[in-house]
Amino acid sequence: MTLQTIAHSETLIESSQKFNPVRLVDRIFYWVTVAMAIAIGVILLWITWSLLSIAFPAIAKFNIGFLFSTSWNPVQDSFGALPQITGTIVSSIIALLFAVPLGVGVAVFLSENFLPSKLQTPLAFVVELLAAVPSVVYGMWGIFVLVPFILPGLQTIHNLFGWFPLFSTAPSTRQMFATALVLAIMILPTIIAISRDSLLSVSPQLRQGAYGLGATRWETLVQVIVPSALSGIIGSVMLALGRALGETMAAAMLIGNSNRISASLFAPASTISAMIANQFAEASGLQKSSLFYLALVLMVLTLVVNVLAEIIVSKFQQVE
């Protein structure tokens, strides 16, 4: 028995020292995937480093004051990005105000058995198709269809409530409000798809438990199902916010690229990404450096939002 065991282990050692093409493929595969994984990190670092180094002259000159100054004057080499930063944040927040109730509502509707599954599955697919529409198409649709469509209504709001700062200017054809509306449509699929997934992942046993206590469907939804899916829903909102902050094409086409900060939602405004898209072609020197500084601000903004989203979503998965 003992002799046999020794003989056995010798062949084991011999066979593992022999050249084996399958094992070689294994090693190669391992190193290729390692290289790819490293490449991703390198690219991210490279982008960050480029932004920092090209933005450095602007950072050195304007420092933190760049974030609070409203002048953007290439002739006098004086740059500040407050209108763009506020425009980015305001347009995204208004977009969320529209998209969150609508998106969560649709997600609840599509996760309950209100519809026969023959209708429900295609409807969920259509919602996800919204995400496949290119942003330039949203921009064109906004300019040529949505703005003419809503303009009379906005004019009426201005006539009636013009004393209120948010509606204090006559609606322009390029304006903050229409941009936010288009952004809202663009981020809807993100909110709907992720919220629906998290609602569907709530254990059916919780639903049965609530029904078993004599709760109605509404009580079960509002008090048990939605709270159980809440961190997933919040995660979807954060991801949507990240997308709204960075959205370039539709915003650049619709917002009017005005460098003035206006309290009125019907006035033209600007966003960080729209500003960069409009100016990068002819920029040089300190202006180019300032655009990179602006890009850095946007990147930090979206990074913060995405990290928050990750934290919330992973917290949600722990509860599961």
Place this chain on the structure above:
Amino acid sequence: MTNPSTRPNPSSATLSEDIVITTENVSIFYGAFQAVRNVYLDIPKNKVVAFIGPSGCGKSTLLRCYNRLNDLIPSARVEGKVTYQNIDLYDPKVDPVEVRRRIGMVFQRPNPFPKSIYENIAFGARVNGYKGDMDELVERSLRGAALWDETKDKLKQSGLALSGGQQQRLCIARTIAIEPEVILMDEPCSALDPISTLRVEDLMHELKQRFTIIIVTHNMQQASRVADYTGFFNAEATEGGSRFGYLVEYDKTESIFNAPKQKATQDYVSGRFG
């Protein structure tokens, strides 16, 4: 094998009792599939009734027809007549939400809501419009489920932080908080360790003073320990190859375990199959 159509009417076993639920010729279908066939069975008040039998014999399906929880499955359909206090439960005028308030349920796996212990109990009371002292109700319900001493200092903690056995007793507590008349228990101890199981069984003896209990169990010792009446269900294959469940025998628990009238029951309780 017993032919279900010629066996004696099993509901005769409970003739002398005060009946809360009657089951008359009930068959339950999922689409075209018949899960339960032709059950006659009466549930006496303030007793524990156990449903035993092999897997797939339709005991849980039958249990869920008493609080209309099968309504949640769109293809499920009930034929025959189920009455609760002489009201036909499947009358179109009957509100299933109201049925579930009167006939509470404890599930196979503990399913506390991801809320605090306190809120787990308050939820059911609130949706049923309870207007009294909530603190008092929470304490009374937890005491009723023999959970108060373990949880009185951590009512604000999540119900999910409790052990499995405690979670199941929390689920019992939230069920008795809505003061139902009947409590359905679908294998309530199958996910619990033996000590937790024993505590839940002890609890059942206390609870039957106030409630009528129907329990589905795979554990024959459990049925013999807790139940006053026991129904033995079996499954039989049809010509098409699918299986349907039916009630073989329903009688006082001692009779089922010591002097069963049917051979299938005898075989099952003596461990010869199942």
